[in-house]
Amino acid sequence: MKCLIYVAAVVFLAGTVALADVTAPAEEDLPRKERVSQGHITWHFDDPVPVGRFVNGDYYVVGPVTIVKMDPEPKDGRNLSTLNLDPGGRGDRAFDDRMRGHDPEAVARLPIRMDPGDMLVSSVSTDKSEHRCLFDRENNKSWTLSYSILTSLEEPVPPDTFRPGYCDRSMRMYRARDLQWERLNDLKPVEDTPDIDRWAGFFRQPWIDLMGFCWGGAAEYQPQYARETARAEAFATLLLNLDFPKDQKRPLLTNFVQYGIDLWSIVQHPAEFIRWRANGGHGSGRKWAIVFAGMMLGDEEMASPTETHPDFMFGQDMQTMYDRAWTGADVVYAGHRGVWKGEPAGTNPAHKPYEHLDPVDWPTGSFQYEWMDEPRSQYTGEVYRRMINSPVWVGMALAGRIMQAEQFYAHDAFFDYVDRWMTEDDAFRKEIVEQIDEEKSRHDFRDDRFRTGRVSDPFVEQMWETYRAPQLGQESDGEPLDRSQ
Numbered sequence: 001m002k003c004l005i006y007v008a009a010v011v012f013l014a015g016t017v018a019l020a021d022v023t024a025p026a027e028e029d030l031p032r033k034e035r036v037s038q039g040h041i042t043w044h045f046d047d048p049v050p051v052g053r054f055v056n057g058d059y060y061v062v063g064p065v066t067i068v069k070m071d072p073e074p075k076d077g078r079n080l081s082t083l084n085l086d087p088g089g090r091g092d093r094a095f096d097d098r099m100r101g102h103d104p105e106a107v108a109r110l111p112i113r114m115d116p117g118d119m120l121v122s123s124v125s126t127d128k129s130e131h132r133c134l135f136d137r138e139n140n141k142s143w144t145l146s147y148s149i150l151t152s153l154e155e156p157v158p159p160d161t162f163r164p165g166y167c168d169r170s171m172r173m174y175r176a177r178d179l180q181w182e183r184l185n186d187l188k189p190v191e192d193t194p195d196i197d198r199w200a201g202f203f204r205q206p207w208i209d210l211m212g213f214c215w216g217g218a219a220e221y222q223p224q225y226a227r228e229t230a231r232a233e234a235f236a237t238l239l240l241n242l243d244f245p246k247d248q249k250r251p252l253l254t255n256f257v258q259y260g261i262d263l264w265s266i267v268q269h270p271a272e273f274i275r276w277r278a279n280g281g282h283g284s285g286r287k288w289a290i291v292f293a294g295m296m297l298g299d300e301e302m303a304s305p306t307e308t309h310p311d312f313m314f315g316q317d318m319q320t321m322y323d324r325a326w327t328g329a330d331v332v333y334a335g336h337r338g339v340w341k342g343e344p345a346g347t348n349p350a351h352k353p354y355e356h357l358d359p360v361d362w363p364t365g366s367f368q369y370e371w372m373d374e375p376r377s378q379y380t381g382e383v384y385r386r387m388i389n390s391p392v393w394v395g396m397a398l399a400g401r402i403m404q405a406e407q408f409y410a411h412d413a414f415f416d417y418v419d420r421w422m423t424e425d426d427a428f429r430k431e432i433v434e435q436i437d438e439e440k441s442r443h444d445f446r447d448d449r450f451r452t453g454r455v456s457d458p459f460v461e462q463m464w465e466t467y468r469a470p471q472l473g474q475e476s477d478g479e480p481l482d483r484s485q
Contacts, residue, residue, distance in 0.1 A: 022158040022177055025052065027062055030156055037071075039205050040124045041148040044069035046111070052156050054163040055176045056258045057204070060151040067112040067150075070122065074110065078125035083108040085121050085166050085210075087269050092210035095123040096143040100215055116154040117171055119164070121208065123147050126219055135231065141214035141224050147206045162258055165265020166206060174261060174297050176254060183295055184253075185402055186243035190462035196239045196252055203236065203255035206262060212282060226276070226315065227392050229285035231456055234395020237292055238463055241402050253296070260293025264302050267312050275313040278338035278345060280380075281388040283315020288396045291408050303408040316393055318345060320417040325355040327428050331416045332356065333385040336365075350380040359435035376442045382432070383443050386450040390421045395460040398468055422464065423472055426452040 030050035035042055036059045050062040072079045077097030085092065086106075093099055094106035114120060126145035149166060160176035207222045214224040223229045236256045240249055263286050276283045287305060294303025301308040306317065318338030325332045332355040337346025344352040350365025365380040397418035400409055409415075429452065432445050443450070455461035465474075 022160045024156045024158045038148040039146050041122045042071040043067050055160045056254050058149055058163045060153050065114050081108045081122040082106050083120050096125050098143045114152040116152050118152045120150045135228050140219040142217050142219050146218045146220045147208050149206055165261045167269050168265035179296050185241040189242050192458040200252035200255055203259050226284040227281035230392045233285050233289050237399040257293045260289040264290050267305055267309050277313040278315040278318035280336050280384050287314040307410055317411045320413040322413050326358050329420050331413050335381045354381045359432045364440045378441050391454045391456040393418050394455050398464055422453050424452050
């Protein structure tokens with residue numbers, strides 16, 4: 001079943017577009033409702049309460065409220081909710097009792113009292129086998145179909161207000177009037193440009209992203225594997241830099257910035273187990289969405305997350321660093337677990353940096369998934385470098401360069417590594433095959449899946465060929481990006 005969709009070092013605030021004043025409605029002007037529905041969830045209240053909406057469409061109520069009924073019914077460990085999602089308290093384990101490490105103490109049970117400052121995250125359960133999201137090749141591993149969020153506020157807010165991040169107990173609110181539209185480009189689309197409205201739909205509902213290894217994503221619209229999270233963030237931000245009319249960009253921009261605000265709320269309340277550390281294809285993405293949202297909102301701390309929170313881990317940064325590779329390159333892939341604060345983050349030799357070694361000296365790793373009859377071995381670092389991570393990092397790096405975000409992102413090795421991936425002579429692959437012991441690997445590096453410069457999606461590849469390749473001296477039929485404007 002396929003997914004359904006709900007249809008800088010400069011003076012940072014310089015150039016902010018001045019919008020007409022947007023004022024908050026009076027409480028008496030808000031509709032009083034006995035229930036509201038968001039996504040697949042309907043919350044029923046004990047009495048009618050004033051109801052408003054944030055700019056992304058999520059509901060809030062003004063004042064205390066008691067939820068007495070929910071559709072679908074929370075029952076038998078399914079369709080559960082949690083109040084004030086707390087990364088440190090493992091509230092992400094509340095939503096379905098089939099979740100690994102399910103915490104029944106984190107479940108909010110009817111009747112649910114909400115006071116101003118409270119946020120309720122409610123879920124709809126599903127069966128793993130029913131979905132393949134977000135990209136068709138991806139198998140769902142989550143018991144959750146979708147999430148919806150209801151917020152209680154002390155007073156109404158202007159209609160251009162973003163919902164506070166779902167882990168932000170300070171309830172900081174950003175305004176759409178502050179979006180710095182001038183940071184977006186109006187580049188010409190390429191042949192395989194996807195539907196921008198469709199992508200706005202993918203980001204409409206909350207992406208709850210506290211649980212690792214694909215266990216908690218919303219199967220209807222959210223990637224399960226962080227490799228695909230990186231792909232999705234690339235699609236969204238590249239689309240926003242094309243010459244669609246502003247009104248057509250607005251839904252995707254609003255929804256994607258809300259996504260970035262939610263991720264930022266996690267970073268500000270870090271827990272050891274939800275840092276997006278490098279672990280093969282897990283850990284990718286997230287940082288770019290936060291940088292993007294911070295730039296667009298004029299929030300320098302958000303736009304520079306690793307400067308603001310230097311102890312928070314992001315996978316693609318841990319897996320890219322400056323060093324001398326056996327190929328002669330001066331930037332390398334730092335291995336399955338990458339490097340943290342100058343030291344290998346993994347203890348297994350197959351998970352450590354390896355590109356400084358000739359292929360004949362590369363360590364292999366043994367692994368066995370539950371569907372395998374016996375353990376298998378592979379050259380873990382190079383397999384993940386060539387087949388998993390590099391092809392999906394291209395879009396994020398390209399979007400970051402287009403928006404001149406390098407100074408905020410503050411990890412130049414990531415951008416330079418992607419340039420290397422897209423330009424390095426593929427002849428080195430032949431040398432790998434000649435040096436390694438093929439008996440120790442289940443992968444054939446002669447397969448096209450391992451070629452240098454491979455990109456996961458035609459849209460991203462065409463954008464690279466048009467707007468980055470000319471800057472690197474590569475041939476292209478497109479127009480080079482003019483970054484002087």
